[in-house]
Amino acid sequence: MRNDAKLLNPNDQNLNNIYMSMIDNTNSLLSVPTGSLAIPQDTCKTALLLSLIIPTYQESENIQSIIKILTQIFDDSIPGEYELIVVDDDSPDDTWKLAQSLMPKYPQLQVMRRQSERGLSSAVIRGWQMARGDILGVIDGDLQHPPHIILRMLEAMKKNADLVVASRHVDGGGVSSWSFMRRFLSRGAQLLGLIILPEILGRVSDPMSGYFMVRRSCVAGTTLNPVGYKILLEVVGRGNVGKIAEVGYVFCERKQGASKVTWKQYVDYIHHLLRLRLSTGRLEKFSQSMGFPIGRFLRFGVVGLSGVFVDMAVLYFLSDPTTLALPLTRSKIIAGEVAIFNNFLWNDAWTFADVSAQQRAWKQRFKRFVKFNLICLAGLVLNVVVLNVVFNLILANRYIANLIAIAVATIWNFWVNLKLSWRVTQVK
Ligand code: GDD
Numbered sequence: 001m002r003n004d005a006k007l008l009n010p011n012d013q014n015l016n017n018i019y020m021s022m023i024d025n026t027n028s029l030l031s032v033p034t035g036s037l038a039i040p041q042d043t044c045k046t047a048l049l050l051s052l053i054i055p056t057y058q059e060s061e062n063i064q065s066i067i068k069i070l071t072q073i074f075d076d077s078i079p080g081e082y083e084l085i086v087v088d089d090d091s092p093d094d095t096w097k098l099a100q101s102l103m104p105k106y107p108q109l110q111v112m113r114r115q116s117e118r119g120l121s122s123a124v125i126r127g128w129q130m131a132r133g134d135i136l137g138v139i140d141g142d143l144q145h146p147p148h149i150i151l152r153m154l155e156a157m158k159k160n161a162d163l164v165v166a167s168r169h170v171d172g173g174g175v176s177s178w179s180f181m182r183r184f185l186s187r188g189a190q191l192l193g194l195i196i197l198p199e200i201l202g203r204v205s206d207p208m209s210g211y212f213m214v215r216r217s218c219v220a221g222t223t224l225n226p227v228g229y230k231i232l233l234e235v236v237g238r239g240n241v242g243k244i245a246e247v248g249y250v251f252c253e254r255k256q257g258a259s260k261v262t263w264k265q266y267v268d269y270i271h272h273l274l275r276l277r278l279s280t281g282r283l284e285k286f287s288q289s290m291g292f293p294i295g296r297f298l299r300f301g302v303v304g305l306s307g308v309f310v311d312m313a314v315l316y317f318l319s320d321p322t323t324l325a326l327p328l329t330r331s332k333i334i335a336g337e338v339a340i341f342n343n344f345l346w347n348d349a350w351t352f353a354d355v356s357a358q359q360r361a362w363k364q365r366f367k368r369f370v371k372f373n374l375i376c377l378a379g380l381v382l383n384v385v386v387l388n389v390v391f392n393l394i395l396a397n398r399y400i401a402n403l404i405a406i407a408v409a410t411i412w413n414f415w416v417n418l419k420l421s422w423r424v425t426q427v428k
């Protein structure tokens with residue numbers, strides 16, 4: 001974390017700028033936050049009006065121009081009250097190094113070089129996590145988002161909008177010479193979003209926009225969880241956004257470099273919509289009121305179902321007279337263990353992905369697997385006990401008794417794994 005200087009005189013902004021530029025013109029890079037993508041509540045002492053993130057990947061031909069233009073605009077309008085934060089994902093064309101070399105010339109410029117995370121949306125959030133502004137913004141680093149409208153956006157924020165979006169679909173908006181296919185995909189993506197998440201996408205005319213500003217208080221304390229390019233969906237979907245303003249702009253043609261949008265961004269977008277649907281809908285609100293993560297439990301159940309198929313397939317392969325014809329108990333133990341391993345992999349990668357992403361070390365992963373295994377084996381014992389109790393004392397139907405036993409064992413497995421195996425151990 002940058003070692004922020006104590007304010008010499010908290011009321012004298014200019015003195016503070018000189019002081020900050022003295023310590024900051026060593027052009028040291030911003031440290032890269034890790035862990036969850038939560039936006040901090042309050043900024044450090046040197047709070048600013050605006051922090052504008054410029055996410056970059058291979059923008060060495062554009063970065064100098066965008067920083068020069070934005071600095072001119074802001075030095076004329078909000079001198080000393082803003083910062084530009086370039087968040088570069090270790091571009092092979094050394095965009096971060098070029099940006100860093102500009103820091104002595106532009107004291108309001110900060111640069112973050114990410115080497116272990118990638119992605120446009122997470123880059124923006126990591127930048128916001130280090131930002132000092134009360135207003136958090138984002139603009140592309142390739143000059144396709146016209147910088148000259150940014151003061152109109154700031155005006156809207158000063159008139160108490162919580163969010164202002166640069167939109168291609170309001171008066172003054174448009175796209176330059178996009179191909180029919182790109183227009184079709186962009187509009188198609190928007191229509192799909194309106195079907196899946198009408199209450200979110202319906203609030204803005206250009207939910208695909210990557211050019212907007214949001215008041216920190218509307219997203220502070222919220223853990224944003226984006227996939228791919230559409231950070232605006234997270235802000236509107238998970239933030240506490242009231243009044244939204246829009247400013248029309250024409251999405252310009254790239255002069256240098258190339259778009260990084262591939263089919264993967266479209267697949268990510270659909271994944272993102274579905275995840276937001278699951279985590280912001282009525283189901284989530286009900287599970288929050290119950291204090292029981294129903295969405296996660298449903299995923300755990302789906303994984304458990306896949307384990308049943310794996311168990312059956314391995315049991316067949318090992319013990320069936322037409323295959324290896326091994327003894328039944330030995331086959332069942334091996335099949336059960338293979339199924340547990342299958343379930344661990346899927347739960348670690350999907351059900352509890354947000355937790356395991358913060359504990360990537362192999363030692364931590366192995367520890368989780370051992371715990372998961374022991375808990376599931378205990379679950380197997382519980383399964384057998386409940387099966388016998390229900391079948392012999394309550395209902396002499398082995399299949400219904402087995403279903404009850406599986407349900408009890410699944411709740412046991414889920415709850416104890418949630419509390420022990422995939423616990424978020426926030427180690428300072
Ligand atoms: N740090 C980082 N990491 N930056 C990235 C990454 C990444 O993985 N991928 C792209 N960027 C940066 C690019 O360098 C550029 O500054 C900006 O994000 C947009 O990337 P483009 O690849 O140029 O996207 P686009 O122009 O096709 O689409 C943009 O504009 C649309 C309309 O506003 C994106 O912002 C879309 O999200 C947006 O919908």
Ligand code: MN
Binds near residue numbers: 144
């Ligand atoms: Mn672009």
